[in-house]
Amino acid sequence: MEINNKDTKILISGAGLCGSLLGLRLAQRGYKVDILEKRPDMRSQQVDGGRSINLALSDRGLKGLKLVGLEEKVKDLCIPMHGRLIHNIDGSTFTSNYSGREGEYINSISREELNKLLLDEADKYDDVQIDFNDEVLHVDLENTTITYHDSESNEEKTWKADLIFGADGAGSAVRKAMVRQRDFLFSHSIEWLPHGYKELSIPPAEDGSWRIEKNALHIWPRGGFMLIALPNLDGSFTLTLFLDYKSKEGPSFEDLKNDRSVIEFFNTYFSDVVPHIPDLVEQFNNNPTPPLGTIKCNPWDAYGKSLLIGDAAHAIVPFYGQGMNASFEDVVDFDLTLDRNKYWSKAFSDFAETRKPNTDAIADLALDNFIEMRDSVANSDFKKKRQIEMLLESHFAKEEYQSKYSLVTFPVEGISYREAMLQGRAQDRAILYLLKENIISPEDHENDLLFEISRKTKDILWFRN
Ligand SMILES: Cc1cc2nc3c(=O)[nH]c(=O)nc-3n(C[C@H](O)[C@H](O)[C@H](O)COP(=O)(O)OP(=O)(O)OC[C@H]3O[C@@H](n4cnc5c(N)ncnc54)[C@H](O)[C@@H]3O)c2cc1C
Numbered sequence: 032m033e034i035n036n037k038d039t040k041i042l043i044s045g046a047g048l049c050g051s052l053l054g055l056r057l058a059q060r061g062y063k064v065d066i067l068e069k070r071p072d073m074r075s076q077q078v079d080g081g082r083s084i085n086l087a088l089s090d091r092g093l094k095g096l097k098l099v100g101l102e103e104k105v106k107d108l109c110i111p112m113h114g115r116l117i118h119n120i121d122g123s124t125f126t127s128n129y130s131g132r133e134g135e136y137i138n139s140i141s142r143e144e145l146n147k148l149l150l151d152e153a154d155k156y157d158d159v160q161i162d163f164n165d166e167v168l169h170v171d172l173e174n175t176t177i178t179y180h181d182s183e184s185n186e187e188k189t190w191k192a193d194l195i196f197g198a199d200g201a202g203s204a205v206r207k208a209m210v211r212q213r214d215f216l217f218s219h220s221i222e223w224l225p226h227g228y229k230e231l232s233i234p235p236a237e238d239g240s241w242r243i244e245k246n247a248l249h250i251w252p253r254g255g256f257m258l259i260a261l262p263n264l265d266g267s268f269t270l271t272l273f274l275d276y277k278s279k280e281g282p283s284f285e286d287l288k289n290d291r292s293v294i295e296f297f298n299t300y301f302s303d304v305v306p307h308i309p310d311l312v313e314q315f316n317n318n319p320t321p322p323l324g325t326i327k328c329n330p331w332d333a334y335g336k337s338l339l340i341g342d343a344a345h346a347i348v349p350f351y352g353q354g355m356n357a358s359f360e361d362v363v364d365f366d367l368t369l370d371r372n373k374y375w376s377k378a379f380s381d382f383a384e385t386r387k388p389n390t391d392a393i394a395d396l397a398l399d400n401f402i403e404m405r406d407s408v409a410n411s412d413f414k415k416k417r418q419i420e421m422l423l424e425s426h427f428a429k430e431e432y433q434s435k436y437s438l439v440t441f442p443v444e445g446i447s448y449r450e451a452m453l454q455g456r457a458q459d460r461a462i463l464y465l466l467k468e469n470i471i472s473p474e475d476h477e478n479d480l481l482f483e484i485s486r487k488t489k490d491i492l493w494f495r496n
Pocket of ligand 1: 047048049050085088168200202204271341351352355356358
């Protein structure tokens, strides 16, 4: 099938963040798109999202929104977060900025409001049809037919498309079909963390303002576990506790089975949060404790007619705040793939092959960042490293120096996740080595620091190759 044939019938499974952005973009390119979404329409009904009420949106995700012309509209939904505000166990705090450069920050955004915006924009196109409450049950990849539950008739129905996109998240029905239809080789893995997460909420102050610093991502790092908080537009904060389900070495969800143990746990480790959540125990008991995992699979395309995209292809743990950003960047990359190919089948395999090394990289970086957030942010070498990174970023152009965090989050045009990972990890190792050997210190002149760090980084990269 040729890409320039606009009569191609496209079906997308899932109208979440990635599916609705993809549907919108394909409609802008002139295609007829049908989207099946298993949940109700969140614009008219309360939908229990079940996970992460707010998200950190940064440059890679913003690029996806810019592609469809939503860069300005989305700003109204964003709260800038300039850095991490770290809460020590004794109640003292300190700030660690995300960048040494002006105007570089991440944004807290409501998952629901962002999804609604994308659905509204997609709905403006006559060629987009979104059917809610319709769950994809089975997919025949070879014949591109989908069996779904039609909520209007309450019957199972079949749909024949020319192309199928699986944008149906970590539990993707399209990916499950790829696992089943083993006449092409399909590898897949899910790696669970021993930790689960629980969301809690700090309500707005009486006057509607924010009870703790609004423009920061708050972290309470406690070694093997941590609590984080992101601000919402209504003055509230969404807190997420990341904790082992079961542990011999420290506290775990298993230990928090009664009200007294919950209060004791929070009073011991997060005493400054307790006064802000009057119904802490109630929230703790009522909210679910979902697991966290990394999904990798290969290939993302089947028979040249189906493609996985977003979390369906590469769900990652949330510690770099990049899952949605990566899914939006998928759409940007895929859009470019369409420009350089003539046939859909070639575009699918081209995208799958070139994109996967990058999503593998951000999956690994996200796991690394858990250790950094729950542990290292409070350690003295890490603080010195960040001081040096801020100094260099404030003095030099992006092309000369970007920290690993900046390479991932505020990349110079064209820097992929994989390049960010290789360069960033080498730089981190270089700085930590030079600090340990007393070759550099945060008090040194920025030119000397840049010289030493660049030289050591090059050595590390050279040895790797
Ligand atoms: C705790 C937590 C915090 C996070 N924080 C961040 C963050 O700060 N920044 C960030 O960038 N990312 C973050 N993420 C990751 C982000 O949520 C995901 O990467 C993003 O939602 C992926 O979008 P998606 O559309 O691919 O999948 P989803 O958002 O999961 O959407 C999939 C859609 O498909 C629908 N669906 C599923 N199965 C079917 C079916 N069989 N038939 C029809 N429809 C179906 C679902 O109802 C859903 O609407 C976080 C994730 C978690 C769990």
